[in-house]
Amino acid sequence: MILAPSTTDLFALGAERLLDLATDHAGPFFAYDLGVARERFARLRAALPERVRLAYAVKSNPGLPLLETFSAAGAWFDCASAGEVSAVLAAGGTGRRMVFAGPAKSERDLQAALFAGARVQVDGIEDVARLHTLNTGDEPLEVSVRVNPASGVSEVAAIIGGGGPSAFGVDEEEVAEFVAAARAYDRVRITGLQVFAASNELDAGRLLANHRTALRIGRELAGVLGHGLDLIDLGGGLGVRYAADEPSLDVRALGAGLGRVLTENPWFEGELLLEPGRWLSAPTGVYCARVVRTKVSRGQRFVMLEGGINHLLRPLLTGQSFPTVALRPGVGMLGDGGPADRTGASLVPTTLAGPLCTSLDRVGSGDLPEDLRPGDVVVFGQAGAYAVTQAMSHFLSHPEPEQVWVG
Ligand SMILES: Cc1ncc(COP(=O)(O)O)c(C=O)c1O
Structure with a gap:
């Protein structure tokens, strides 16, 4: 699908700016607009x-300028490795505004999270036992438990989970058993919950249905624990459009719905x-790669680019393309039919290969x-998230x- 960069939530930066950047860069590159990051954070x-x-879930893009931008805006951070904790601290974030998650935390991960003072989300009794040993402080360590709900919404269940078997968290039906086992570890205290079972969800109503499930599980957990909870983490999964x-x-x-959820749960x-x-992060970035050659093979048109799944893997993982436009140095945007279109070339179904x-x-x-030809630049929008760090x-x-x- 061809879309004009004026569709700003799909493409950061404009055609002319990107062509200038392409002149300065011999190879494929990602370009990010930090102004978009500031605007997104403020809007949400x-x-x-x-x-x-x-x-901010650091895994979607741990670029230092982006972390600094969100830190300056007052963000908390969701980290899932010792490396992400270091990156956030380097960007000015603090452990007081950090949660730490992961289904298989290494010793190094747990130590980094404890050193920073992050709120750790335990995924099972093993995490509780290890934190009990690692906690050398005077007070019990306050942690959250991740619960795998019996049902959830997920566009890509293989990536996040949501209902059914999962590597993440404690299964909802085993929470009481988990709490009973955790009582043996008095240097750890469960005071929070995380429930997250959505991915790239575009419907606020479906996200809110999940959040209501989280509050219901929270109420049941508080009943089993015999005390209230200070934090319920609802995860991410807020979607962006790729078309x-x-x-x-x-x-x-x-x-507004979250306000109602709070009111419903006094x-x-x-x-x-x-x-x-x-x-x-997705709308902050684009990926730009030049055309190397084109061919038609048995009726199918291929455009071969100088970058492939070594830079962008997500389309192969999910079957969903990033939105694309094509630019020509010295000309501008090609073939979108809109005001920036300089050639009026017709559009043909194309497979983009690396x-x-x-x-x-x-x-x-x-x-x-x-008429796409060598030297033209293909721009992939929404490439600020799960792009550079999710590639081969x-x-x-x-x-x-x-x-x-x-x-
Ligand atoms: C624990 C946790 N939090 C947040 C996120 C961010 O999800 P999204 O980028 O879909 O908002 C993820 C994604 O895998 C995650 O595992």
Whole structure:
């Protein structure tokens, strides 16, 4: 699908700026607009009730300028490795505004989280036992328990889980047994909950249904524990559109709904936490790669780019393409039919392939201008999340893409 960069929630930066950057960069590159990051954070923060903390999920993009931008805006951070904890501390974040999650935390991870003072989310009794040993402080360590709900919404169940068997958390039906076992470890105290079973969800109502489930599980957990909870972490999963015909997630409806969820649960006097990654970072970035050659093979048109799944793996993992436009140096945007279109070339179904010696190297498909030629630049939008760090960067020893931060 061809979309104009004026569709700003799909493409950061404009055609002219990107062509200037392409002139300066010999190879494929990511370009990020920090102004978009500031605007996204402020918009979501303004939509949420005061009692909802907003954490940025570092895994979606751990770029230092992005972390610094969110830290300066007052974000909490959701980390899942010792490396992410270090990155957040380097960016000015603090352990007091950090949660730490992961289904298989290493000793190094737990020590990094404890050293920083982050709120750890335990995924099972083993985490409790290890934290009991590692906690050398005077007070019990306050932790949250991740619970795997009996049902959830998930566009990509294989990535996040949500209902059914899961590597994450304690199964909802085993919570009472878990709490009983955890009582043996008096240097750890369970005071919070995390429930997260959504991915790239565009419907605020479906997210809120999950959040109501989290509060119900929280009430039951508090009953089993015999005391209240100070934090209920609702996870991320706020979706972005990858195609122009998809709706945008209504974050004001989400915020208003969370206000109602709090009102409906007067037993809960703590704070809620949302930890979106994609919604905050995807629209900040684009990935740009030049066309190397084109061909038609048995009726199918291929455009081969200088970057492939060594830089962008998500389309192969999820079957969902990033939105794309094509630019030509010295000309501008090609073939979108809109005001920026300089050629009016018609669009033809195209498979975008990379330079790697495997037929797995596909980075998308869609309708692209029929006259696309070597040197033209294909721009992938929404590439600020789950792009550079979710790729097979070492495969075939091509250089890593440069990352350019603007604003
Ligand atoms: C624990 C946790 N929190 C937050 C996120 C962020 O999810 P999203 O980027 O879909 O908002 C993830 C994603 O895997 C996660 O595992």
